[in-house]
Amino acid sequence: MLYYLFQYLHDLNVPGAGVFKYISFRSAAALILSLFISTIIGRRIINKLQMLQIGELVRDLGLEGQMQKKGTPTMGGIIIIISILVPVLLIGRLGNIYMILMIITTVWLGVIGFLDDYIKVFKKDKEGLKGIFKVVGQIGLGLIVGIVLYMSPKVVIRENSEIRHDNVISAVEYKTMDVKSTKTTIPFVKNNNLDYAELVSFMGDKAQMWGWILFILVTIFIVTAVSNGANLTDGLDGLATGSSAIIGVTLGILAYLSSNVNYASYLNIMYIPGVEEMTVFASAFIGATIGFLWYNAFPAQVFMGDTGSLTLGGIIAVFAIIIHKELLIPILCGIFLVENLSVILQRYYFKYTKKKSGVGKRIFKMAPLHHHFQKPGNSGIEALMQSPLIPVPESKIVIRFWIIGIILAVLTIVTLKIR
Numbered sequence: 001m002l003y004y005l006f007q008y009l010h011d012l013n014v015p016g017a018g019v020f021k022y023i024s025f026r027s028a029a030a031l032i033l034s035l036f037i038s039t040i041i042g043r044r045i046i047n048k049l050q051m052l053q054i055g056e057l058v059r060d061l062g063l064e065g066q067m068q069k070k071g072t073p074t075m076g077g078i079i080i081i082i083s084i085l086v087p088v089l090l091i092g093r094l095g096n097i098y099m100i101l102m103i104i105t106t107v108w109l110g111v112i113g114f115l116d117d118y119i120k121v122f123k124k125d126k127e128g129l130k131g132i133f134k135v136v137g138q139i140g141l142g143l144i145v146g147i148v149l150y151m152s153p154k155v156v157i158r159e160n161s162e163i164r165h166d167n168v169i170s171a172v173e174y175k176t177m178d179v180k181s182t183k184t185t186i187p188f189v190k191n192n193n194l195d196y197a198e199l200v201s202f203m204g205d206k207a208q209m210w211g212w213i214l215f216i217l218v219t220i221f222i223v224t225a226v227s228n229g230a231n232l233t234d235g236l237d238g239l240a241t242g243s244s245a246i247i248g249v250t251l252g253i254l255a256y257l258s259s260n261v262n263y264a265s266y267l268n269i270m271y272i273p274g275v276e277e278m279t280v281f282a283s284a285f286i287g288a289t290i291g292f293l294w295y296n297a298f299p300a301q302v303f304m305g306d307t308g309s310l311t312l313g314g315i316i317a318v319f320a321i322i323i324h325k326e327l328l329i330p331i332l333c334g335i336f337l338v339e340n341l342s343v344i345l346q347r348y349y350f351k352y353t354k355k356k357s358g359v360g361k362r363i364f365k366m367a368p369l370h371h372h373f374q375k376p377g378n379s380g381i382e383a384l385m386q387s388p389l390i391p392v393p394e395s396k397i398v399i400r401f402w403i404i405g406i407i408l409a410v411l412t413i414v415t416l417k418i419r
Helices: 002-011 017-021 023-051 077-091 097-122 131-151 201-233 239-259 261-267 277-296 305-322 326-332 334-357 369-374 394-414
Strands: 160-165 168-174 183-185 193-195
Touching: 002 017, 002 077, 017 023, 023 077, 023 239, 023 277, 077 097, 077 277, 077 305, 097 131, 097 277, 097 305, 131 201, 131 305, 168 261, 183 326, 201 239, 201 305, 201 326, 201 334, 239 261, 239 277, 239 305, 239 326, 239 394, 277 305, 305 326, 326 334, 326 394, 334 369, 334 394, 369 394
Parallel strands: none
Antiparallel strands: 160 168, 183 193
């Protein structure tokens, strides 16, 4: 809203009004505003949650310090959502197709997460919203995002091509025309591009159309997987919040690089017109998560609940898809990936061993993975991974996961130059 107001004032030659056209200024403003909202206004929301007695329901799973969390206000993801949406609506360019998709994502998954938390807290149903409804909602969002990116004429790229002399890249040039493309960035390969259409080249003349269909299916899978991964990671104070903030910084950097033809040329990645607006959204996202971490860090004064965790995961997934970096997610979101895999492996190994021997065995002491380090070991338990026998303090687990997240974030950016 303010963007268009200042644009109008700039047209009237009002001194200083032109500052809003600079993406760096608007990104900084979005960051500061989201930090302000999440820390100052967030305190009032936490007090309101306490007054309404919206507390966390805790089951005794034998984890150190677990029962102390009982009654801690939950549904704090409302703070994150408000802290993202207000700066974006005020400072962002709302006519931008990418910004529209990010707003839809935030609201869509925020509603699903809110319904889940509402059922848990007010209906006293520990299961919350049925899993099938969550998955349908995630698939629905992925379908919307994929179809819009396919159908919208505003979603275009400029393909990069290498100029070589003696088999050495001397320059990178971009085609003069913006084109719709099924290409995406892939790490560790020579030209850094992968075309979904090439994967279905056996379809002949229909390869391009089937390439888009494959892209939509990939979008659905990524949105579902990453949002669930963030949800599973939200089990320790500050773990999901801090990890998401680190990922948000990385995505913001990648969005800025992809929107600047000079930086994109240096990295030999595709140039995406209009995606610079995603830097503003990323700044609001970073400010919201860091501000929320002020209250969510150990010992947590508020939990985000599914309202926050599903939203954070969905935002990260759709953001990466928009900037054509979705294939970097296994590296960048490595924490989410490992948390997901630990649950899948634990469940299927338990079922397999129970069917084979009549006694179910576990790979980890407990899943998701962060609880494995939190739970005391027992030399009598048959498990592939018993270490550590002594539980690791919660704050130490979180900080070590953050360090791993930072390493993965750096590696994600470095992969653009490693081929």
